[in-house]
Amino acid sequence: MRDEQPNVARMWDYHLGGDRACAADRRLADAVTAACPEVPLAARANRAFLGRVVRHLVDLGVRQFVDLGAGLPTGCDTHALARGSRVVYVDTDPLAVLHHRVAVVGNPDATVVQADLRDPELVLRHRDVRHYIDFARPVAVLALAVYHLVPDVEEPAAGAAVIYDHVAPGSYLAVTHGSADESPDRAARVGRLYADAGIALRPRSRAEIGAIFGRFELVGPGLVAVDRWHPAAPRTPRTPAGWYGGLGRKAGL
Numbered sequence: 001m002r003d004e005q006p007n008v009a010r011m012w013d014y015h016l017g018g019d020r021a022c023a024a025d026r027r028l029a030d031a032v033t034a035a036c037p038e039v040p041l042a043a044r045a046n047r048a049f050l051g052r053v054v055r056h057l058v059d060l061g062v063r064q065f066v067d068l069g070a071g072l073p074t075g076c077d078t079h080a081l082a083r084g085s086r087v088v089y090v091d092t093d094p095l096a097v098l099h100h101r102v103a104v105v106g107n108p109d110a111t112v113v114q115a116d117l118r119d120p121e122l123v124l125r126h127r128d129v130r131h132y133i134d135f136a137r138p139v140a141v142l143a144l145a146v147y148h149l150v151p152d153v154e155e156p157a158a159g160a161a162v163i164y165d166h167v168a169p170g171s172y173l174a175v176t177h178g179s180a181d182e183s184p185d186r187a188a189r190v191g192r193l194y195a196d197a198g199i200a201l202r203p204r205s206r207a208e209i210g211a212i213f214g215r216f217e218l219v220g221p222g223l224v225a226v227d228r229w230h231p232a233a234p235r236t237p238r239t240p241a242g243w244y245g246g247l248g249r250k251a252g253l
């Protein structure tokens with residue numbers, strides 16, 4: 001029954017002000033917000049980061065994007081931000097995949113693949129990914145607000161290392177990630193709420209998030225609070241505590 005199990009993609013949509021959450025999603029999302037009032041703000045700041053980082057990459061000449069853990073489309077998604085670029089959305093969630101499939105109908109440059117980013121080889125070698133993305137040319141891989149849903153300590157860094165080896169020099173990895181650095185008690189409460197709903201959450205420290213980039217060299221302001229990252233666009237009113245974002249580049253071009 002759709003209402004029984006909260007779903008992170010729909011909860012994220014709810015935090016962003018969307019209308020696709022069911023009662024179970026809303027209950028858990030409201031409890032999360034009660035435990036940590038910054039979460040909806042962090043969700044919006046995270047999407048604003050997506051907008052800035054994609055526009056920045058387009059300005060740098062990047063025309064290919066793989067958006068891992070894409071979530072539900074918001075109407076301001078990677079293919080809309082990077083018009084004319086090749087975009088592949090990846091998510092494990094059939095609902096997120098379905099919604100993105102509808103969002104890209106009629107767009108010959110964008111597609112969506114249902115796959116688990118914890119198997120990066122499978123994602124990168126997926127027939128549809130290879131059809132849309134030319135890995136001999138620079139590509140930007142986006143992993144926004146998703147690696148904290150991968151509980152294994154080493155897995156995101158190991159996955160990013162596989163991505164690094166697969167992409168051409170001049171490629172990029174963008175990551176945003178929740179941390180418990182600023183308020184460990186709140187993060188622990190949120191973690192327990194998710195765990196009670198059967199969803200594993202692993203906030204990482206800023207140092208652990210930095211380690212995910214591995215050989216990708218951090219560019220711009222480095223790994224900073226998401227709304228501090230190239231804040232040329234209008235700022236969100238407050239910096240969400242402990243929500244980091246960064247962009248790494250594979251050197252060589």
Ligand SMILES: C[S@@+](CC[C@H](N)C(=O)[O-])C[C@H]1O[C@@H](n2cnc3c(N)ncnc32)[C@H](O)[C@@H]1O
Nearest residue numbers: 009012069070071091092093116117144145146
């Ligand atoms: C919080 S949403 C983030 C959506 C979007 N990236 C953003 O920043 O607004 C996380 C998404 O990651 C997806 N996800 C979680 N674990 C995943 C995995 N192992 N592989 C692929 N997608 C995953 C979820 O289904 C959900 O749609």
